[in-house]
Amino acid sequence: MTKDDVIIIGSGIAALQLATQLNNQLNVRILTKGKLRTANSYLAQGGIAAAIGANDHPSKHMVDTLEAGRFHNDQEVVREIINAAPTLIRNMSLEGDVFDKDPNGELFLGMEGAHSEKRIVHGGGDATGKNMMEHLITKLKANVIIEEDVFAYELILNSDQTTCIGVKAKQSDDTIKSFYGSHIIIASGGCGQLFTYTSNAETVCGDGIAMAYLAGAEIVDMEFIQFHPTLLYVNGETKGLISEAVRGEGAILITDDETPIMAGIHPMKDLAPRHVVSQRIYEFLRNGKQVYLDIRNIKDFTKRFPSITTICVENGIRIEDGKIPVAPGSHFLMGGIKTDLIGRSSIRGLYAIGEAACTGLHGANRLASNSLLEGLYQGEQLSKWINGTKAAHQESKISDSLQHAISKHLTLPDRQLIQETMMERVGIVRNKEDLKKQQTWLTQFNADKIPLDHCSVHDLSRIFMVITASLITESALQRTESRGGHFRSDYPVENDQHWLRRSIIHKYNRGMEKNHEFIKTALAT
Template sequence: MINDDVVIIGSGIAALQLAVQLNNHLNVRILTKGKLRTANSYLAQGGIAAALGANDHPSKHIGDTLEAGRFHNNLDTVREIINAAPSLIRNLSQQGDVFDKDHNGELFLGMEGAHCEKRIVHGGGDATGKNVMEHLISRLPQNVMVEEGVFAYELVLNAEKTRCIGVKAKQSDGTILRYYGCHIIIASGGCGQLFTYTSNARTVAGDGIAMAYLAGAEIADMEFIQFHPTLLYSNGETKGLISEAVRGEGAILVTEDGTAIMDGIHPMKDLGPRHVVSQRIYEFLKKGKQVFLDIRSIKEFTKRFPSITALCEENEICLAEGKIPVAPGSHFLMGGIKTDLIGRSSIKGLYAIGEAACTGLHGANRLASNSLLEGLYQGVQLSKLINGAKTNPQPFDSRDFFPSAIIQKAKLPDVQLIKDSMMERVGIVRNEADLKMQQAWLAQFRADKIQLDTCSETDLTKIFMVITASLITESALQRTESRGGHYRSDYPLEDNQKWLRKTIIHKYNRGLEKNHEFTKTALAT
């Protein structure tokens, strides 16, 4: 039994930003099932958006965020985070050599899809996540303990089931440890590994969201999955991300014969919203036609994009030919654990930040380079709340909660089967028949009824994948319209009368019935 002031599950930018901002007298513990440098954040090629240009203004950035999110966003959240972006970036830049600068020593601002101005700061060309992560790692104080290779799998509630007081985790040898704390933070990222093709790190499979759901926290907007249009596609597999910045620098999407596929599809063509571009590429792939990024117009591509160049070379893609084969894959979850702006969930003592959280910033589709921004913002704001709180140790009088019908052992599907079925039935294009088929298939495994202590890490991963996949599938079935990252071929249009700013919330009633509530957020003005 281990007692800390703060326990953080996950090790991405949101987690590290929080850790470095907390007071030095607090005992802080970071738990990560992988390594500190294998988080999604470390892989992030894209940059961070902030209205820093002479012709830019936060109001423009807000407008782009709402448009990309198809006005499903929480307007107050959007305003708060976007207005804070310039100062967040300046503060980070002043702390060290984090971001790229132009020949005048000013921050270099790039363009990405769905932005009306150049406002994307990058680090190391296309290694922004790595640059920021290394900067934050270098600033971790001695009061922060990092434990790698620890698989957090169940939240611990107090005896009254009114507050989260800890988390159970397994070491690689199967030893179960209990970590108690005054503040339990989930910063475990999204769920990209639920799909066959993804840009996400191998560890990102929806663990934190599933854990919070089983504990009774509200989960929101799970139908909104962003599929990045351009993952490197080779030998039938996606090999890594080809940043949107490549299209921002002038690359265009073409077929084998050079036909530009985005002409006449959207006013911004190749820089249109990600869901529009992904769906367009998907149409060609379903017909057996390969799509490429034509990079011939970009001068000194290898210098501008060193990480992408290395990725292509590793996969024997000849950049001299000027074309990179691409396919869309799962990239970002707009939904997650429902929180307020700071990260407070519906359970006292439990917080969520970064991609695991749903603050309403991204709406139905995240605007490029707003995700790292959200993590940085929440890390700072949650640290202020925790630093100002009284550190009252939580009593250890807890009771493990298990549903009324416990399954000691269960037959679980193969991980690849989960991924393939989700990609086929709940992927870029959805319809009622496929969604109902997937819903029934997932329900048979009764993943929410399994006694977790007895499970291996492999089975825990499968359980969390099935639970998170079920939340996505059920939400996608309920939302009878197309909006942002959620596209229904049987309901291809937005239905503002029925669905504008309506959120589907899932709440697990601790072993009884799952309760699907519909709530309406504040109307934007």
């Protein structure tokens, strides 16, 4: 048994920002399912948004965020984070050579979809996440222990089930170890791997959200999945993200006969909000027509986008031809573990930050490049709160178990089947018939009733995928409107009278028979 002050599950931007800013005297342990650098944050190409341009202002950034989120956002949260953005960016820029600068030494600002001003700060051209992650890794202190290839799978609560005091995890050899701490933080990311096409890292399957749900934490807004419009699409498979910054620099979406597909669809055309662009591309793909990014108007593309160039070349795409085949895929979860601004969940001692959390910043659809910003903000704010909090002594009666996972026959679908059915029935375009079909299919597995200790890591991953998929499906079925990342073909318009700023909250109750029976609709804070 180990006892720490702070246990962080995950290793993305939010996790590392928190770890680097905690007091040196605190014992901090990072548990990561893969390797330290196996995180969505490391893959982030586009950049991080902040209103630092001469003609920009946080109020403009806030308006864009609310518009992209279709006014489902928590406006106070939006105001706090957007106002903090310029300082967060400047502070990190002063700490090292993290972001790209113009010849005058000022931060280079790019444009992305749904932004009204150039305010996207980049690092390494299209390697912003990597640059920021490497910078934070260099700042980690000796009080931070990193444990790789550790699969956290069950939160430990105290005897009266009111406080989170630790987490159980499977080691690489399948033995079980219990980690105890005063502050347990889930920073495990979203759930992109629930879908066939995704930009997410292989490890991002919704584990942290499912784990928090089983512990009784409130989960909110799970129907809001952002599908990025432009993933590289080769031979029926997506091969990597083509950043929105490419369209920000002048690329347009066209068909084989070079017809611009966004003309007349939205005032911002190719820079329309992501859900609009994704749905438009999806329409063409369903009708058997390939869509391309026409990059012929971008000068020095290979220098401006070195990472994207590498992805394309590795997959047989000739950049000099000027056309990159694309398709939409799951990219970001706007919902997650319901938290306040600094990351406190509905369970004492349990926190969530980054994409695993839902603060209300993103609303129904995330504005491009606001995710790294949220991670930086939450990591910093939670560190201040923990640094100023006296650790309370928590009971820890459960000891380590050295037993190996016992192979048992479980009736669970394989990963690919989960992805295929979610993409088909709960993907970019949804309807009641498909959602009901998926709900019935997922319910039969009773994933929330399976004892976890004797499951292999492979089985645990499938259990959590089924649970998280069920939360998304049931939320999508309940929200009888289209808003942001949630599009219902049978309810194709927004219904402000019934749904504006109203959220669907899930809270697990072991005494109930079916998940959907204890979902409630509540006013968003």
